[in-house]
Amino acid sequence: MGESKLAGQFFDAAIGLLQEVRDGDSAEIAAAGEAIAEAVANGNRLFAFGAGHSSLAAQDVVYRAGGLALMNLLAVPGVVGVDVMPATLGSALERVDGLAGAVLDSSPPRPGTS
Numbered sequence: 001m002g003e004s005k006l007a008g009q010f011f012d013a014a015i016g017l018l019q020e021v022r023d024g025d026s027a028e029i030a031a032a033g034e035a036i037a038e039a040v041a042n043g044n045r046l047f048a049f050g051a052g053h054s055s056l057a058a059q060d061v062v063y064r065a066g067g068l069a070l071m072n073l074l075a076v077p078g079v080v081g082v083d084v085m086p087a088t089l090g091s092a093l094e095r096v097d098g099l100a101g102a103v104l105d106s107s108p109p110r111p112g113t114s
Contacts, residue, residue: 040070047109049074076103 021029039046048058048071062073078084079093093099 045072045108046070047072047074047107049076072108074103074107074109 036046048061058073062071076093076099079090084090084093
């Protein structure tokens with residue numbers, strides 16, 4: 001009985017967070033969807049990036065079976081996944097000044113590639 005109550009509380013909290021996102025961010029999510037659709041329609045390549053736990057979502061977008069085949073992972077050594085020690089180093093690296101510029105200058109994404 002206690003597990004059922006805790007599970008219900010978990011789902012209620014998750015539903016509440018999803019409602020907050022829907023109510024507060026639906027315009028931004030729609031704009032992102034339109035940008036992705038436009039990029040696909042124009043034949044552009046799409047890149048996903050994430051650091052720390054966000055990298056798992058980026059990898060999921062790229063590698064999940066049935067995913068959008070046009071997605072490419074923008075991998076940054078030491079930031080993607082949980083392959084660094086200590087594990088908190090990946091999150092610290094994402095805040096290094098100049099890292100984003102160095103990654104983009106050395107990577108396939110170019111203006112118009114989305």
